[in-house]
Amino acid sequence: MRKCSLNSLNAVFEKLANDSALYMPVDGDKGADYKKWEMGDELSSALNTNRSAKDFFFPQTENLMEFKVSGKEIEVIDTRDEKEDFVVFGVRACDAKSFDILDTVFLSEPCDSYYANRREHATIVTLACTRPSETCFCNVFGIDATKPTGDVTCWKTADDMYFEANNEKGKAFIEKIADLTEECDSKAVEEQQAKTKEILKKLPLADLKTEKFGKDKTAEFFDAPEWRELSTSCLGCGTCTYVCPTCQCYDIKDYDTGHGVIRFRCWDSCMYSEFTKMAHGNNRLSQLERFRQRFMHKLVYYPTNNDGVFGCVGCGRCLAKCPISMNIVKVMKALGGNDGE
Amino acid sequence: MQKITCESLIEKACELIENGTVSRVIGWKKGEFDYDLTPAVFANADEIKKNFIYNDFSGANFSKYLIKETRKGEGKVLVFLKPCDTYSFNQLLTEHRFDREKVYAVGIPCEGMADIAKVKAAVGDGILKITSEGDELIVENLYGDVNKVKLADVLAERCVNCKSKKHTAYDELMGEDGEILDNNRFDEVEKLENMTEDERFAFWQNELSRCIRCNACRDVCPACTCEKCVFDNPKSGVENKAIADSFEEKMFHIIRAFHVAGRCTDCGECSRVCPQNIPLHLLNRKFIKDINTFYGEYQAGEVEGSRAPLVNYTEEDIEPNDAVKREE
Numbered sequence: 151m152r153k154c155s156l157n158s159l160n161a162v163f164e165k166l167a168n169d170s171a172l173y174m175p176v177d178g179d180k181g182a183d184y185k186k187w188e189m190g191d192e193l194s195s196a197l198n199t200n201r202s203a204k205d206f207f208f209p210q211t212e213n214l215m216e217f218k219v220s221g222k223e224i225e226v227i228d229t230r231d232e233k234e235d236f237v238v239f240g241v242r243a244c245d246a247k248s249f250d251i252l253d254t255v256f257l258s259e260p261c262d263s264y265y266a267n268r269r270e271h272a273t274i275v276t277l278a279c280t281r282p283s284e285t286c287f288c289n290v291f292g293i294d295a296t297k298p299t300g301d302v303t304c305w306k307t308a309d310d311m312y313f314e315a316n317n318e319k320g321k322a323f324i325e326k327i328a329d330l331t332e333e334c335d336s337k338a339v340e341e342q343q344a345k346t347k348e349i350l351k352k353l354p355l356a357d358l359k360t361e362k363f364g365k366d367k368t369a370e371f372f373d374a375p376e377w378r379e380l381s382t383s384c385l386g387c388g389t390c391t392y393v394c395p396t397c398q399c400y401d402i403k404d405y406d407t408g409h410g411v412i413r414f415r416c417w418d419s420c421m422y423s424e425f426t427k428m429a430h431g432n433n434r435l436s437q438l439e440r441f442r443q444r445f446m447h448k449l450v451y452y453p454t455n456n457d458g459v460f461g462c463v464g465c466g467r468c469l470a471k472c473p474i475s476m477n478i479v480k481v482m483k484a485l486g487g488n489d490g491e
Numbered sequence: 492m493q494k495i496t497c498e499s500l501i502e503k504a505c506e507l508i509e510n511g512t513v514s515r516v517i518g519w520k521k522g523e524f525d526y527d528l529t530p531a532v533f534a535n536a537d538e539i540k541k542n543f544i545y546n547d548f549s550g551a552n553f554s555k556y557l558i559k560e561t562r563k564g565e566g567k568v569l570v571f572l573k574p575c576d577t578y579s580f581n582q583l584l585t586e587h588r589f590d591r592e593k594v595y596a597v598g599i600p601c602e603g604m605a606d607i608a609k610v611k612a613a614v615g616d617g618i619l620k621i622t623s624e625g626d627e628l629i630v631e632n633l634y635g636d637v638n639k640v641k642l643a644d645v646l647a648e649r650c651v652n653c654k655s656k657k658h659t660a661y662d663e664l665m666g667e668d669g670e671i672l673d674n675n676r677f678d679e680v681e682k683l684e685n686m687t688e689d690e691r692f693a694f695w696q697n698e699l700s701r702c703i704r705c706n707a708c709r710d711v712c713p714a715c716t717c718e719k720c721v722f723d724n725p726k727s728g729v730e731n732k733a734i735a736d737s738f739e740e741k742m743f744h745i746i747r748a749f750h751v752a753g754r755c756t757d758c759g760e761c762s763r764v765c766p767q768n769i770p771l772h773l774l775n776r777k778f779i780k781d782i783n784t785f786y787g788e789y790q791a792g793e794v795e796g797s798r799a800p801l802v803n804y805t806e807e808d809i810e811p812n813d814a815v816k817r818e819e
Binding site: 180181183197200201210281282283284349352353354355379382383385386387388389391392393419422423424427469471473474475476477479480483 | 522523524527528529530531532551556616617618619633634701703704705706707709710711723724725730763764766767768769
């Protein structure tokens with residue numbers, strides 16, 4: 151483990167930024183968002199950025215290719231810009247875990263080369279949490295907020311920033327800032343972790359139960375009467391899906407430029423009425439069906455297809471952002487398996 | 492003005508459902524915390540007693556839900572309306588969007604609703620409990636702190652600039668009715684008007700570039716009630732999905748603002764729900780201010796059935812050319 155004093159953190163950032171693009175959460179007047187670091191920017195202490203870290207690998211809109219038509223000839227143009235290496239600093243444990251979930255979807259065969267390209271070029275530097283919010287429930291999904299994953303894990307104490315590499319990429323990162331950091335023991339980190347764990351135990355959502363959900367539970371929940379009431383005031387907007395670090399649905403569309411076609415990909419939301427609309431029409435006609443799809447995907451379908459792993463990381467963004475304050479926690483409690491229900 | 496209690500609303504709702512005046516009640520349902528209330532439809536007194544809540548976070552405007560709710564079921568639906576909600580209620584009636592006969596509206600006074608983001612900015616995160624005491628909120632957090640914050644200091648923007656404490660529609664009123672208020676709601680608009688064109692462009696560019704096209708502003712808006720929105724139509728070419736470029740993201744919001752011009756009551760739901768905290772209400776307020784300037788004072792939803800200036804030709808109307816020239 152290595153450390154640097156918080157006073158010299160800017161020098162570390164400067165060194166990293168000279169080497170490759172460096173992104174981190176920075177506070178703005180509307181909350182924290184990832185920003186390309188420039189001298190003067192301070193690392194935010196916010197838990198959740200407004201938009202999740204998935205944007206780095208799965209941007210809301212991207213052009214996939216272009217077509218030029220001349221006569222009977224169609225030219226296909228690969229428009230992707232080969233990504234250069236970049237560092238994402240200060241990723242929280244929940245968002246770091248979301249990358250595993252996205253990887254399962256995008257990197258399994260057939261591998262999504264656009265996504266893979268960005269993943270390969272990124273170094274993920276995570277930051278342990280010390281002051282969780284009441285809306286945090288990552289522990290429910292087996293995530294340790296005091297020891298987030300990623301290529302490098304960081305802990306910020308009152309005076310120092312601690313660094314520990316988790317893999318080869320991480321070691322290369324540590325190597326880069328070796329001059330600016332010193333070898334140290336992990337005592338201060340362990341003390342901080344113990345203290346944070348006490349707080350995590352007291353979180354109001356800490357004992358949310360997941361046992362009832364998971365693999366092969368489709369039949370049990372699909373026709374549950376609770377969906378009607380849960381979805382009754384859903385506005386059908388896409389907020390929950392777009393702020394979610396694990397929602398990964400997209401649409402691919404063609405845009406006619408007048409002298410060719412741009413094929414682009416953009417996020418899509420299962421909450422939208424025209425989601426996955428096909429020639430035969432729409433497969434989910436009511437908001438109840440669309441609402442159910444989203445939560446069944448997180449709690450049942452994704453685990454069914456991926457060895458029981460849930461499609462939620464407990465970041466709490468949907469709890470904070472849903473216009474009607476309906477969210478996965480309320481769904482899990484209403485569907486049962488939790489005390490007092 | 493006496494602050495209305497949750498208990499008195501529960502009592503009223505139970506009374507009306509038990510005596511058969513209504514068959515169901517639109518109200519706020521308790522959440523996981525004291526601030527995350529969900530709009531819900533209650534079908535009996537037991538449910539109401541168990542889960543109905545009214546507190547400083549009962550901000551949601553229920554008027555739009557009446558479109559959906561009056562189309563189903565037998566009997567009337569009870570809706571609680573704060574003064575600002577009644578403007579949306581009237582506007583929807585003016586546009587024949589729901590059957591008035593199927594609604595029993597109870598007006599409730601309002602002292603302004605708190606914005607949880609402002610509460611958190613004032614006293615920090617990790618909130619376990621929020622209780623109301625006089626004009627203060629008592630906030631307990633995970634870390635053992637108990638903080639006090641004045642409701643007046645954490646009011647939602649729309650409540651800071653409250654336009655009216657007067658109900659414009661109801662079947663029954665609880666408590667006393669208030670007055671239409673003098674307010675400073677156009678101050679921010681004037682600031683924007685006083686900017687240079689470039690500054691103003693930069694302001695909106697910065698705000699709207701954060702838009703994620705979740706459509707929450709549209710979906711919550713009581714003036715946005717088209718059965719099928721043009722932005723939901725895959726054949727329209729302007730479907731909601733992609734923010735193709737900075738032109739398109741502005742176009743969406745500007746078209747929406749135009750579409751609700753003269754119909755927007757300035758209820759502020761658009762800005763309340765925006766996950767990216769874009770001050771969308773300022774676009775609508777600019778239209779309201781312009782309409783006031785060019786056609787005389789007009790408040791959408793103040794009078795049911797009123798003809799909005801933009802859809803009501805009179806010989807005194809300003810010539811379009813003169814309206815365009817205003818900047819000169």
